[in-house]
Amino acid sequence: xxxxxxxxxVTAVSDLCxxxxxQLPTDLKAALRRARRAERSPIGxxxxxxxxxxxxxxxxxVAALCQDTGMVVVFADLGQDxxxxxxxxxxxxxxxxRLAYQAHPFRHSVVADPLQRVNTGTNAPAIIHVRLCAGDKxxxxxxxKGFGSENTSRLFMLKPADGWPGVKAAVLQAVRDxxxxxxxxxxxxxxxxxxxxxxxxxxxxxxxxSIGSQHADQAYAALEQELLQAxxxxxxxxxxLGGQQxxxxxxxxxYPTHIAGxxxxxxxxxxACRHAERVL
Amino acid sequence: MRKIVTxxxxxxxxxxxxxxxxxxxGQLYTARDAAHERLVxxxxxGEQLPIELMDAVIYYVxxxxxxxxxxxxxxxxxxxxxxxxxxxxxxxxGLGATIxxxxxxxxxxxxxxxxxxxxxxxxxGAGALLAQRIRSVDLVLYPDLGPEAVYKLHVEDFPVIxxxxxxxxxxxxxxxxxxxxxxx
Numbered sequence: 001x002x003x004x005x006x007x008x009x010v011t012a013v014s015d016l017c018x019x020x021x022x023q024l025p026t027d028l029k030a031a032l033r034r035a036r037r038a039e040r041s042p043i044g045x046x047x048x049x050x051x052x053x054x055x056x057x058x059x060x061x062v063a064a065l066c067q068d069t070g071m072v073v074v075f076a077d078l079g080q081d082x083x084x085x086x087x088x089x090x091x092x093x094x095x096x097x098r099l100a101y102q103a104h105p106f107r108h109s110v111v112a113d114p115l116q117r118v119n120t121g122t123n124a125p126a127i128i129h130v131r132l133c134a135g136d137k138x139x140x141x142x143x144x145k146g147f148g149s150e151n152t153s154r155l156f157m158l159k160p161a162d163g164w165p166g167v168k169a170a171v172l173q174a175v176r177d178x179x180x181x182x183x184x185x186x187x188x189x190x191x192x193x194x195x196x197x198x199x200x201x202x203x204x205x206x207x208x209x210s211i212g213s214q215h216a217d218q219a220y221a222a223l224e225q226e227l228l229q230a231x232x233x234x235x236x237x238x239x240x241l242g243g244q245q246x247x248x249x250x251x252x253x254x255y256p257t258h259i260a261g262x263x264x265x266x267x268x269x270x271x272a273c274r275h276a277e278r279v280l
Numbered sequence: 281m282r283k284i285v286t287x288x289x290x291x292x293x294x295x296x297x298x299x300x301x302x303x304x305x306g307q308l309y310t311a312r313d314a315a316h317e318r319l320v321x322x323x324x325x326g327e328q329l330p331i332e333l334m335d336a337v338i339y340y341v342x343x344x345x346x347x348x349x350x351x352x353x354x355x356x357x358x359x360x361x362x363x364x365x366x367x368x369x370x371x372x373x374g375l376g377a378t379i380x381x382x383x384x385x386x387x388x389x390x391x392x393x394x395x396x397x398x399x400x401x402x403x404x405g406a407g408a409l410l411a412q413r414i415r416s417v418d419l420v421l422y423p424d425l426g427p428e429a430v431y432k433l434h435v436e437d438f439p440v441i442x443x444x445x446x447x448x449x450x451x452x453x454x455x456x457x458x459x460x461x462x463x464x
Contacts, residue, residue, distance in 0.1 A: 041459050043299075043441075047403055054406040058354070064344045067354040067407040067427075105345035105353045107427045117314065119426055148359050148381075148404065180452050181359050181382035183404035235456035235463075239403060240382070241441070242455030272405050 002079075002136035004280055006086030006095075009138070012278050013096025013126075014103070016142035017072060020274040021064050021106055024055045028248075028273055031211040035185055035238075035245040044243025048185070051238075051271055066272045069106035070144030072097045072126040075205065079135035090128050093140075098122040109147070129201065143208060143275035149186060149268045152178035155200060158262040167192065167264050168227060174266040175231050175247070180240020183270035187211065188231065188250045191265035193257035203267035206251035208275045215252065224250045283437070287335035288376040290396050296442045298449035302400070303437040308339040308379065309420065312358060314428040316366040318421075323373065330420055331430070333374045339402075340380035342427040343411070351417050352433075354407030357381040360399070364388050371395045379440055383452050393448045400440035401451070413438045 024032075032055065036048040058065035074093050084092075101108060101123035110124065111117040127145075154174040158166045171190055178186075191202030215221040227250045237243020248271065257263060284292060286306025296302070309331060311319065322329055340360050344353025360380030367378065368391035376397055381404040384392075392399060402410055413435050421430040444450045 043455070050403045050406045050409060054403075054409040057412075058408040061408070063347065063408050063411075064354040065408050066405050067342060067344045067356055068358070069344060069354075105347050107342060107344045107353070109342075109427070119428075121426070151359065179383055180401075180404075181361065183381065233460075235460035237456060237459060239401065240452050240456070241401075242451070242457075242459035244459075270405055 001081055001083050003083050003085050004138055006084065006092045008280055009089065009092035009140070010096045010099060012140055012280055013074065013093050013142060014100040016140060016276040016278055017097060017100035017106075017144065018104060019276040020142055020144055021069050021104070022062050023059050024065065024272065025275065027211045028271070029055055031248045032185075032271060035248055039238065039243055039245045041237055041243030043241045044238040044245060047238035047241065048245065064106055066146060067107055068109060068146035068148060069101070069123070070146050070274070071110055072123065073143045073145050073204065074126050074128045075141040076128060076130045077133045077139040078130055079137045080132050081136035082138055089130060093126055093128050094124040097124045097126045138280040139277065140280070141208060141275060141277040146270055146272060149182035149270040152182045153203070153267045154265070155196065156264040156266070157196065158264055160260065160262050162262055164223065166262070168230065170264050171227055171250075171266050172230055172234070174268065175236070176234060178268055179236055182268045184236055184240055185238055185245045185248045185271050187269040187273050188227070188247050189267040189269060190227075190250065190252045191267070192252060192254040192263070194255040194263060195258075196263055198255055199263035199265035200267070202253040202255055203265040206253040207267060207269045207273060209251045211249045211273070220252050220254065224252055281439075286337050288337055288398075289335055290376070293376055293396050293398050293446050296398050296445055298442050298445040298451045299455070300442045302440050302442065304337070304400070304440055305436050305438070306337070306434070308337045308433045308435055308438075310339050310341050310343070310431045310433060311363075312340060312342050312428045313362050314425050315422055315430045316363050319430070320366045320369055323369065333370065335374065335376040337377045337379060338370070338375060339433065340378065344407070344427070352411050352414050355411040355414060356407030357402040357404055360384060367391065371397050384444060389444060389448050389450065392444060392446060396446040398442055398446055399444040401443040402438070402440050410438070
């Protein structure tokens with residue numbers, strides 16, 4: 001049994017919120033530069049130049065790279081040999097978010113009720129997914145999610161007979177309908193199978209896989225490439241102004257599902273795929 | 281790149297063409313969903329507002345707070361489509377242009393053609409870069425809305441592209457289409 005104290009979690013989450021908002025992950029910066037080299041549309045090149053420059057500027061000046069500093073999504077993988085001391089894990093995570101968003105000039109983008117819409121003034125609460133796992137560690141992945149791209153995400157409950165062609169058509173439809181709104185180039189997270197909420201969760205988590213990494217399953221790796229190619233032939237391009245680099249990556253995550261269903265969740269993510277993680 | 285200034289007169293607006301890159305200097309009002317709802321309610325109730333809408337430019341943005349010694353944080357465009365239901369009335373009252381990102385509804389484009397307004401796009405996601413072109417920030421209305429309050433910004437050489445011009449030409453439609461045509 002290992003003890004992790006409330007305050008350790010607060011500090012870690014606060015640090016991770018900070019890091020994620022100031023600094024794009026290395027794989028993402030590399031992906032943006034690759035996209036810039038590959039783009040042939042002049043206006044697309046200009047948009048990508050802006051985004052690369054923007055990320056560098058934010059990092060140098062320790063400033064937020066986008067004004068939508070997001071609603072914070074946290075995946076907490078809790079080893080079952082860990083004992084939390086001093087309070088609830090979820091309270092500690094929310095406290096960490098509050099601390100970071102009050103100490104730094106990030107935007108407070110969370111309202112307490114979806115209809116009353118009064119700002120909580122702290123950017124808390126976070127969306128917290130706690131999962132039990134083996135071991136005596138706590139892994140925290142913190143991802144401030146902007147809503148320009150979140151708003152364009154979709155769920156399709158397909159029929160088993162729709163198969164891969166149906167999945168491909170659904171993802172392409174989501175990307176076309178989204179067009180310029182999610183700030184392309186985007187990362188496309190696809191959750192396949194499970195139930196309605198499981199598919200959405202798979203799609204969300206797949207966004208944080210390293211950009212350019214290959215799917216562990218060869219068949220899915222090929223399907224990801226097939227989809228990425230199709231998306232980059234829509235012509236949407238950077239900022240939706242016309243070009244080739246509509247998506248930087250497609251990540252698929254699959255899970256067993258019911259004999260009657262083929263759930264497909266498509267979570268779109270703008271180029272500012274901010275996330276940071278730490279193991280306690 | 282073409283330099284333009286506010287107030288953005290109808291005469292100038294009519295010469296702007298979709299796809300044209302511009303550097304905008306002058307005053308912008310910021311407003312997002314919550315501020316639009318209040319503005320439109322107030323205008324419909326016949327209230328006087330401390331805003332001059334004639335030939336004005338509204339920037340759809342909810343900036344980050346400023347760090348010590350600075351005037352504003354990241355300030356890139358938000359998705360314009362969320363403001364579509366409020367825009368025709370503002371155009372009718374003289375609003376000359378809007379700045380944001382993403383598609384507009386058919387109703388907005390029709391109203392833009394009727395009132396000879398333009399819609400500019402700024403680069404979505406380049407909030408840190410765009411903030412550097414903002415020279416002053418003044419709170420105008422609704423301080424309780426925090427980042428969603430109405431601010432008056434003075435900008436200098438603020439980079440935008442004409443997304444939809446006063447004739448209704450829409451780069452989000454012809455940009456991708458022309459790019460695909462060129463590939464064949």
